[in-house]
Amino acid sequence: MEVLITSKTHKGKNACVGSLVVNSGRYVRLLNEGNWDPFAENEYNISDIWNIQFTPREDIEPPHVEDVVIHTKTYLRKIENISAFIINCGVEIFSGSPYSIFNGFIRWTGSGSGYVADRNDLPPNSVGFWISDKELILNDKHYEYPYQNIYVQNKRFRYVGYEPPVKIIPAGTLIRVSLARWWKPDDADFEERCYLQLSGWYI
Numbered sequence: 060m061e062v063l064i065t066s067k068t069h070k071g072k073n074a075c076v077g078s079l080v081v082n083s084g085r086y087v088r089l090l091n092e093g094n095w096d097p098f099a100e101n102e103y104n105i106s107d108i109w110n111i112q113f114t115p116r117e118d119i120e121p122p123h124v125e126d127v128v129i130h131t132k133t134y135l136r137k138i139e140n141i142s143a144f145i146i147n148c149g150v151e152i153f154s155g156s157p158y159s160i161f162n163g164f165i166r167w168t169g170s171g172s173g174y175v176a177d178r179n180d181l182p183p184n185s186v187g188f189w190i191s192d193k194e195l196i197l198n199d200k201h202y203e204y205p206y207q208n209i210y211v212q213n214k215r216f217r218y219v220g221y222e223p224p225v226k227i228i229p230a231g232t233l234i235r236v237s238l239a240r241w242w243k244p245d246d247a248d249f250e251e252r253c254y255l256q257l258s259g260w261y262i
Contacts, residue, residue: 063138064107065145066186066258068219074099077125077186077237077258081108083118084150085161089123090116099166100135103224105140105259109134122175122185122238122253130187138153142233144262145188150234153189157204157214160189160236165255171215173255185238193198195257196230202228202257216257233261 066077073096074253076089091097094116110133116126138144146152153159159171159184167172175181193215194200197216204214216236218224228234 060111061110061135062089062220063107063141063144064103064105064109065141066237067103067105067221068097068099068237068256068258069221074095074101074103074221076101076103077235078111079145079148079150081148084148086125086150086184087127088123088186089113090126090128092128092130094118094126094128104137105106105137106138108136108138119166120241121178122181122183123240124184127234145233145261150188153187154234155190157191160255161187161217161238167212169212171212173214173216174252175252176252182238186258187236189234189236190232191228191230191234194230195234196226197226216255218257220257221257222244222259228260229262235259235261 063079063081065079068075076097078089087111099113109130112131115128116128120124164182167173177258193203201215202215206213235258237256237258239256241251241253243251
């Protein structure tokens, strides 16, 4: 079936390749045989469409329900306006402030990072698209959504994509967001979490 490549993000020495099934809007994350992420240097490029035959990964761990294992693949073509294609393909687009992302499932740390932690109360998937009502400003490895209120912490999104970062992502830009795999520091006194991250944007 036809699959649109929507993101490539860093995952150690490998790349997490996010995609969208063209005729259904289903989110899929591409894995090689053996459940391995593609190497960092791979043939997939954002806005490419491939004909891929795949099956769902057997050991799915929500909210990362998108994992599929590739069996065959053939490059087909490139989408010229990926932003318009995604907006018009029928997938849900979160819109407005960061509180709209994943329809309220996200909790926020005191420093402004988003996450989910309750395994019994998770969003239905780990990826999505968002149109922010404010520009996002690059601060080191994070993009920040600014609040003009001393009582509200700016929201922070770690950027994990392969494309070179830009200083400002304008308001109204289509952005891809995702939840990282379950993780916590070894010395943490809290539960494992899936942290919210910024995968890329489409201008």
